[in-house]
Amino acid sequence: xxxxxxxxxxxxxxxxxxxxxxxxxxxxxxxxxxxxxxxxxxxxxxxxxxxxxxxxxxxxxxxxxxxxxxxxxxxxxxxxxxxxxxxxxxxxxxxxxxxxxxxxxxxxxxxxxx
Amino acid sequence: xxxxxxxxxxxxxxxxxxxxxxxxxxxxxxxxxxxxxxxxxxxxxxxxxxxxxxxxxxxxxxxxxxxxxxxxxxxxxxxxxxxxxxxxxxxxxxxxxxxxxxxxxxxxxxxxx
Numbered sequence: 001x002x003x004x005x006x007x008x009x010x011x012x013x014x015x016x017x018x019x020x021x022x023x024x025x026x027x028x029x030x031x032x033x034x035x036x037x038x039x040x041x042x043x044x045x046x047x048x049x050x051x052x053x054x055x056x057x058x059x060x061x062x063x064x065x066x067x068x069x070x071x072x073x074x075x076x077x078x079x080x081x082x083x084x085x086x087x088x089x090x091x092x093x094x095x096x097x098x099x100x101x102x103x104x105x106x107x108x109x110x111x112x113x114x
Numbered sequence: 115x116x117x118x119x120x121x122x123x124x125x126x127x128x129x130x131x132x133x134x135x136x137x138x139x140x141x142x143x144x145x146x147x148x149x150x151x152x153x154x155x156x157x158x159x160x161x162x163x164x165x166x167x168x169x170x171x172x173x174x175x176x177x178x179x180x181x182x183x184x185x186x187x188x189x190x191x192x193x194x195x196x197x198x199x200x201x202x203x204x205x206x207x208x209x210x211x212x213x214x215x216x217x218x219x220x221x222x223x224x225x226x227x
Contacts, residue, residue: 033214042217043204102160105150105157
C-alpha cells in the first residue's frame with residue numbers, strides 16, 4: 001500500500017544534542033510537509049517542500065531545518081533541541097496536480113528532550 | 115487569512131448515541147474543508163472532505179458532514195458512535211491558493227460504555 005513512513009516512531013534526545021527525524025513516502029507526491037504538534041494542540045506547519053523548493057513558515061525557529069534529497073525522502077533537523085521542542089512531529093504529503101490540498105499523514109515521531 | 119474554530123474541546127457521549135462535532139470557519143475566498151481523525155500516538159487520517167457539489171458529504175467509519183455556506187460551518191455527525199470512535203477530531207480548511215491547511219484546535223470525542 002502507498003503510504004507515508006516516519007522513523008523512528010519515538011526519539012529521545014538530550015538538551016542541545018542535534019537530532020534528525022526522517023520521512024519517506026511511496027505516493028510519489030511532489031509536496032512534503034513537516035508539522036509540529038504539542039500535547040492537546042492542533043498541528044502547526046513548520047515548512048514544506050514543493051518539489052525542491054523550500055517554503056519556511058514565518059514563525060518557524062531557525063533551530064529547525066529540513067532537507068529533501070529526492071522525491072521520496074524528507075528530513076527534519078533540530079540543531080539544538082530545547083525542552084520546548086518536545087512534541088509529536090508529523091510528516092505529510094500532497095499532490096500538486098490537484099486543485100485541492102488533500103494531505104496524507106505519516107504516523108508521527110514523538111520527540112522527548114531530556 | 116483563514117481561521118477555523120472548533121468550539122467544543124471535549125465531547126463525552128455514550129456508546130450508540132448520536133454525536134455532532136462543530137466546526138466554523140472564516141475565509142474571504144472559496145475553501146475546501148476537511149475532517150481528520152487522530153487516534154492516540156498516531157498521525158492524522160482523513161475522514162471526509164468537501165470540495166464542491168452536494169453539501170452533505172459522507173466519509174469513512176459512518177461519519178458525515180454538512181457544508182453550510184451561509185453559516186460558514188462544516189459540522190461532523192455520526193448517528194451511532196462506538197467505543198472505537200474515541201479519538202481527537204480536527205477540522206481543517208484550505209483555499210485554492212496557499213498550499214497549507216489551517217487546522218482547528220481539535221475536539222476530543224470520548225465514547226463511554
